[in-house]
Amino acid sequence: MNGHMDKFLPRPTPESAPFWQGCQDHKLLLQYCTACDTHQFYPRTICATCMSDQLEWREASGRGTVESYTIVTRAVSDAYAADVPYVIALITLAEGPRMMSNVIGCDVESVKCGLAVEVVFERWSAEITMPKFRPFADQIAG
Amino acid sequence: MDSLRGKVAIVGAADTPVGKLPQFSPTGLCIDAARRVMADANITKDKIDGLITCNSMAEPYMYHAEAMAEYLQIFPRYCMSVGAGGSTTFSILHHAAAAIVSGMCTTVLITMADSLRSGLTRDQAMKMQSSAGHSQFEIPFGPTVPAFYALIARAHMDKYGTTAEQFAAIAVACRKHACLNPTAEMRTPITIDDVMNSRMIADPLHLLDCSLVSDGGSAIIMTSADRVADFPHDPVYILGVGEGHGHEHISQAQSLTTSFAVESGRRAFAMAGLKPSDMDFAQLYDCFTPTVLVELEDLGFCKIGEGGAFVENGNIELGGMLPVNTHGGLLSHCHPGNPGSMFALTETVTQLRGMAGARQVKGAEVAMVHGQGGIMSSHTSVILGRERH
Numbered sequence: 001m002n003g004h005m006d007k008f009l010p011r012p013t014p015e016s017a018p019f020w021q022g023c024q025d026h027k028l029l030l031q032y033c034t035a036c037d038t039h040q041f042y043p044r045t046i047c048a049t050c051m052s053d054q055l056e057w058r059e060a061s062g063r064g065t066v067e068s069y070t071i072v073t074r075a076v077s078d079a080y081a082a083d084v085p086y087v088i089a090l091i092t093l094a095e096g097p098r099m100m101s102n103v104i105g106c107d108v109e110s111v112k113c114g115l116a117v118e119v120v121f122e123r124w125s126a127e128i129t130m131p132k133f134r135p136f137a138d139q140i141a142g
Numbered sequence: 143m144d145s146l147r148g149k150v151a152i153v154g155a156a157d158t159p160v161g162k163l164p165q166f167s168p169t170g171l172c173i174d175a176a177r178r179v180m181a182d183a184n185i186t187k188d189k190i191d192g193l194i195t196c197n198s199m200a201e202p203y204m205y206h207a208e209a210m211a212e213y214l215q216i217f218p219r220y221c222m223s224v225g226a227g228g229s230t231t232f233s234i235l236h237h238a239a240a241a242i243v244s245g246m247c248t249t250v251l252i253t254m255a256d257s258l259r260s261g262l263t264r265d266q267a268m269k270m271q272s273s274a275g276h277s278q279f280e281i282p283f284g285p286t287v288p289a290f291y292a293l294i295a296r297a298h299m300d301k302y303g304t305t306a307e308q309f310a311a312i313a314v315a316c317r318k319h320a321c322l323n324p325t326a327e328m329r330t331p332i333t334i335d336d337v338m339n340s341r342m343i344a345d346p347l348h349l350l351d352c353s354l355v356s357d358g359g360s361a362i363i364m365t366s367a368d369r370v371a372d373f374p375h376d377p378v379y380i381l382g383v384g385e386g387h388g389h390e391h392i393s394q395a396q397s398l399t400t401s402f403a404v405e406s407g408r409r410a411f412a413m414a415g416l417k418p419s420d421m422d423f424a425q426l427y428d429c430f431t432p433t434v435l436v437e438l439e440d441l442g443f444c445k446i447g448e449g450g451a452f453v454e455n456g457n458i459e460l461g462g463m464l465p466v467n468t469h470g471g472l473l474s475h476c477h478p479g480n481p482g483s484m485f486a487l488t489e490t491v492t493q494l495r496g497m498a499g500a501r502q503v504k505g506a507e508v509a510m511v512h513g514q515g516g517i518m519s520s521h522t523s524v525i526l527g528r529e530r531h
């Protein structure tokens with residue numbers, strides 16, 4: 001865990017705090033607008049589709065598809081150097097929204113556009129757990 | 143105002159030296175660019191009543207334009223600093239044109255400089271590297287600036303079959319032009335193989351797919367079209383301008399492969415009453431090679447998805463169908479950050495004055511310049527021409 005402390009840790013805001021608490025609890029939470037039946041990410045005080053404030057937090061399936069990716073071979077800072085080579089990916093969640101994350105738990109060369117992935121959680125500090133993704137495997141429980 | 147078409151002209155354009163210039167502060171470069179452009183336009187500083195700058199990363203001020211006015215001891219009635227990343231230059235030009243047409247001022251100095259090569263502390267460099275993403279939902283995962291653009295490149299390859307060699311052809315074209323430009327930083331010819339064999343930075347982008355990190359400054363002077371006779375050089379008129387703003391963070395983009403350059407280009411062409419095939423050349427923002435390919439598609443120089451084929455076979459080189467980045471671009475001329483596309487603007491003025499020497503586009507009458515900032519986020523397209531109509 002100490003290896004993550006010098007990374008760029010997210011600082012939760014009032015609108016994002018429930019998301020980060022969800023990660024602490026190993027749940028991927030998305031905002032859902034009950035006025036227009038739309039999921040959204042990142043967290044906002046309003047629904048960016050219809051401007052309603054009728055938002056509730058719902059646990060997402062945690063599954064998605066890699067829309068694009070890159071393999072970083074020159075780390076952004078020393079704190080990330082031990083992770084090289086690492087995959088930065090844009091993942092389209094089953095519920096619709098897109099999010100950036102890392103694809104871990106596999107050979108970086110095996111990542112492709114269209115790869116099915118599922119969320120896994122990586123604890124970085126007492127307050128922050130990061131949502132990451134690994135190739136989806138039916139046989140893995142949960 | 144219904145249109146800016148033909149109402150404003152660029153009457154001065156000048157660059158400082160570029161490259162590694164530790165003997166200059168960013169402020170020194172900004173002022174040097176201003177001094178040079180006043181000489182080019184043959185005017186004294188008291189004739190300038192508008193000033194627009196962008197802040198320097200290496201030597202930031204709270205109110206940068208005010209600081210530059212104070213340094214120069216000029217007292218403009220229109221004074222502002224703009225920050226829109228790589229789109230800054232042309233967004234500024236848009237604001238300046240509107241300020242002149244609306245009567246807020248008559249003669250605007252736009253001067254921009256930075257020292258990203260020599261002037262950044264390690265902390266500033268780190269901050270710059272990590273400032274492009276969302277602080278909670280992107281940056282923690284460790285994306286580098288090249289990685290953001292690699293995501294666009296990979297998406298384009300996956301969707302349209304574009305190849306890394308096609309991205310490389312853009313770097314080769316820019317380098318070919320830089321070799322004809324005595325002020326360019328990189329003047330050794332390269333091949334597609336050289337690009338493909340250069341170090342991988344963020345797959346599929348190699349080192350030579352990435353732009354330079356430079357010191358340098360550049361400036362222009364703009365005034366209303368009815369004043370151009372007061373200046374020594376042929377004026378270059380603004381025929382069309384358009385902006386498009388799609389997102390700030392790439393993970394929020396509506397599309398990874400098609401940007402709001404579609405909107406900026408459509409608006410600029412509509413104002414000018416011209417179409418892509420009317421352009422004699424184009425200067426397209428090239429912080430990384432994929433941006434040029436996407437911009438060629440989005441601005442309408444080729445169909446969506448066909449940018450890969452368009453950049454092959456010397457088509458975007460001098461002598462080809464659409465010469466792109468005739469000075470060498472950010473890839474091979476210089477890239478001092480936000481001021482980077484100023485050099486594309488001054489090069490366009492030089493070309494339209496017919497003074498570009500060995501790299502002159504023969505008979506050049508009209509051209510497009512395009513800047514994008516963020517990660518294909520903010521876009522401004524400008525059409526410039528020798529004739530007012």
Ligand SMILES: [Zn+2]
Nearest residue numbers: 033036047050
């Ligand atoms: Zn809604």
